[in-house]
Amino acid sequence: MDTLAHGLWTNVIYQRQRSIDRWWAIFFGVAPDLFSFGPFFVTRLIDNAWPAGRPSLASIPVYVSIIYSYTHSIVIWLIVFGLVVLWRRGRVWWPLSAWLVHILVDIGTHTYEFFPTPFLFPLSSWKINAINWADPTFMIVNYSLLLLAYLEIYRRRRISS
Numbered sequence: 001m002d003t004l005a006h007g008l009w010t011n012v013i014y015q016r017q018r019s020i021d022r023w024w025a026i027f028f029g030v031a032p033d034l035f036s037f038g039p040f041f042v043t044r045l046i047d048n049a050w051p052a053g054r055p056s057l058a059s060i061p062v063y064v065s066i067i068y069s070y071t072h073s074i075v076i077w078l079i080v081f082g083l084v085v086l087w088r089r090g091r092v093w094w095p096l097s098a099w100l101v102h103i104l105v106d107i108g109t110h111t112y113e114f115f116p117t118p119f120l121f122p123l124s125s126w127k128i129n130a131i132n133w134a135d136p137t138f139m140i141v142n143y144s145l146l147l148l149a150y151l152e153i154y155r156r157r158r159i160s161s
């Protein structure tokens with residue numbers, strides 16, 4: 001799924017968390033794309049070649065796919081999640097679960113054609129050929145659902161205030 005939608009959905013899912021945890025969740029909800037594609041987009045901006053929509057595969061440097069494998073792996077997530085639990089003496093830090101949600105969503109919204117999710121990296125290169133997030137129908141449905149979710153959040157806030 002696109003990074004903006006990842007961020008917006010994370011905010012919806014973690015709506016009931018206290019503000020600081022919600023902001024951390026939003027950070028981890030977009031981080032997998034931010035750290036892999038972020039530097040590439042910045043260099044494109046500097047080169048004045050801001051990509052309109054999805055960039056062509058040939059234009060994407062190798063380092064992007066390498067970082068992408070780390071940030072989109074459930075194996076890597078489990079290791080980091082476990083280390084954080086250990087560091088916090090057994091207490092789970094829930095905002096980190098937004099990173100897992102990102103990976104799970106991506107598994108269902110990428111095809112073999114463009115960055116299928118390497119969710120078992122480095123144990124296996126097995127990937128799933130699912131829905132294309134850039135497909136206009138998917139985009140319309142996804143952003144319509146987001147709009148409904150935000151209207152509902154707004155409605156509930158008005159009732160409670």
Ligand SMILES: [Zn+2]
Binds near residue numbers: 001033072102106
């Ligand atoms: Zn992603």
